[in-house]
Amino acid sequence: MRIIVVGNGLAGTIFSKTIHDIDPDVDIQIYSDENYRYYPRPNLIEFLAGNLPYEHLFAFPEEWYSSQNIHLSLGESIKKISPSSSEVELSGGRREKYDVLLLANGAHSFFPPFNGIDKKGVFTLRTLDDVLNILDYVKARRKVVVVGGGLLGLEIARALTVRGLEVDVVEFFPRLLPRQLDSQGAKILKLQIEKMGIRVFLGKATEEILGEREVKGLRFKGEDTLQAEAAVLAAGVRPNIQLAADAGLVVDRGIVVNEYLQTSHDGIFAAGDGVQFIGQVPGIISAAFEQSRTAASNVLGIKQSYQGTIPANTLKVVGIDVTSIGHVNPEEVVEEYRFEDKDAGVYKKIVVQQGEIIGAIWMGTKKGIKEINQMISQKMNIEKWKTSLLKEDFDFSVL
Secondary structure (H helix, E strand, C coil): CCCEEEEHHHHHHHHHHHHHCCCCCCCEEECCCCCCCCCCCHHHHHHCCCCCCCCHHHCHHHHHHCCCCCEEEEECEEEEEEECEEEECCCCCEEEEEEEEEEEEEEEEEECCCECCCEHHHHHHHHHHHHHHHHHHHHHHCCCEEECCCCCHHHHHHHHHHHHCCEEEECCCCCCCCCCCCHHHHHHHHHHHHHHCCCEEECCCCEEECCCCCCCEEEEEECCCEECEEEEEEECCCEHHHHHHCCCEEEECCEEEECCEEEHHHHHHHCCEEEECEEECCHHHHHHHHHHHEEEEEEEECCCCCCHHHHHCEEEEEEEEEEEEEECCCCCCCCCEEEECCCCEEEEEEEECCEEEEEEEECCCCCCCHHHHHHHHHHCEECCCCCCCCCCCCCHHCC
């Protein structure tokens, strides 16, 4: 069997590794338009901060690929897929046959539609080249603005602060981490971030990047301005669907797949940030892991169903542990229980529906995260403990 994989990110790499672990004789060919072997994307932030040397960015040494019977072609992208003939066309015009194709070409950074986006000094952060370009540009500059107060934006701000730069964060929504936190938790996080010297501006709609040729600042709706010498946009990503669409596959916001991670063509599978399953585009690391392993099993005839991934994010923002699991801001009627210690930067919240815990926020502490995650994934009934679960001395062994 010959398998071609489009993309050498997390999904493409884990899929290929899983295939080899099950059947070492399968011929696997990965094509990537990047010039670097697989690096975990969180490593980019630590590299940006100066905490991780270049040689430690990569997940596997070069010789690992050959040991796994994986042929890796870097800087060579696939321009066209022909499902009817089971062929792909490469950027140089060469055509290659496949028995199975995996689309793991991920997503791209979103550029918000405001003026001045093409000025020198405007960046996004998605690839290693993005980080290298940012580091080169800020060598002779001091003040950076990060547009976006989500996970990526705050991690970028923290990394640049470690580098010794003055950093402002601008967020359109009235709170930080609008997908992962509620308003109370976001206020506590903002206080802790500002203690570290990062200024945070909420509820700001950016209309223009100022400067003739280079970034000099931002102008917001209402004519307010903010000075800056560089701008990093962290306004989300969009799935790469054009290749699939051109091949006649069903796409929507992402590449549409069934529970076996098959696209609308039997011989083509998809996994990772570009996938849409039951109307959802998870776009998180845990989903990419689950999807790539499930796809690999199904490719080899071992039937496995993907049931979706519970949203769960754990990060460290300026030294603060923040975990968000499941439905933390549900629209339906639920019960919510909270504990907070503003001075210590601790905030805990659980969301309960008909006795079951369906979501949780755990900030400033790690105690109980593992158990909370298990309770949510197992749809555990916690009616007996819902008022005591958040206490600092709660004994999770009773569960």
